[in-house]
Amino acid sequence: TLLPYVIEFLTKGVHLGYDRNYLSVHVDDVFLPDDRWSIEGNCTPGEDCLPGPGGEPPVETDPIRMTAADVDATVAWQDANDFTFEMAYNGFGADEARSQGPDPLTDRLLALEDEFEWINHTYRHDYLGCLKDLTVRPWRCETDGAGNLLWYSQADLTHEIQANIDWAVANGVTIDP
Numbered sequence: 001t002l003l004p005y006v007i008e009f010l011t012k013g014v015h016l017g018y019d020r021n022y023l024s025v026h027v028d029d030v031f032l033p034d035d036r037w038s039i040e041g042n043c044t045p046g047e048d049c050l051p052g053p054g055g056e057p058p059v060e061t062d063p064i065r066m067t068a069a070d071v072d073a074t075v076a077w078q079d080a081n082d083f084t085f086e087m088a089y090n091g092f093g094a095d096e097a098r099s100q101g102p103d104p105l106t107d108r109l110l111a112l113e114d115e116f117e118w119i120n121h122t123y124r125h126d127y128l129g130c131l132k133d134l135t136v137r138p139w140r141c142e143t144d145g146a147g148n149l150l151w152y153s154q155a156d157l158t159h160e161i162q163a164n165i166d167w168a169v170a171n172g173v174t175i176d177p
Helices: 003-010 068-081 091-099 104-111 154-170
Strands: 026-030 086-089 117-120
Touching: 068 104, 086 091, 091 104, 091 154, 117 154
Parallel strands: 026 086, 086 117
Antiparallel strands: none
8 A cells, every 4th residue: 555655755754653564475376286497408397498399398397286294384384373374376276186186285275275365366377468489488479460469368367267266166265256
């Protein structure tokens, strides 16, 4: 909020009362795995590595993902420090993991869902700006034949937000849509 700065400007720095700061911690991309850095490619596979000579994607490395034990450790830390994390979730990560078999991480987070605040971070975590041209490094925005930037559509953006809300409702996660 800008109010404290407006008041400070109007009063020329004279201030009566308390000035409080608040801290929240957003745990980003809950449920999604994260790619490991490729030493050979000097890039992150799936993010910014160039395609191979035949146009094939670079070899993926073993992704990193939270575990059920990480969830338990997080809850214990929160309880010990009287602090609550805000989980920015992507339902696709849970659905994708579950499609490959049992998913202890999703099961544990859902069992303890009331221990956290939940923030809609879109279903798949698509890049919501221009469409990326990943044939070059660093990537650049795609353009049409006339040189105009191509953008992620409003319809796709709305779908990503709603799909994540729908995922939360279907899985019993309490959110404020």
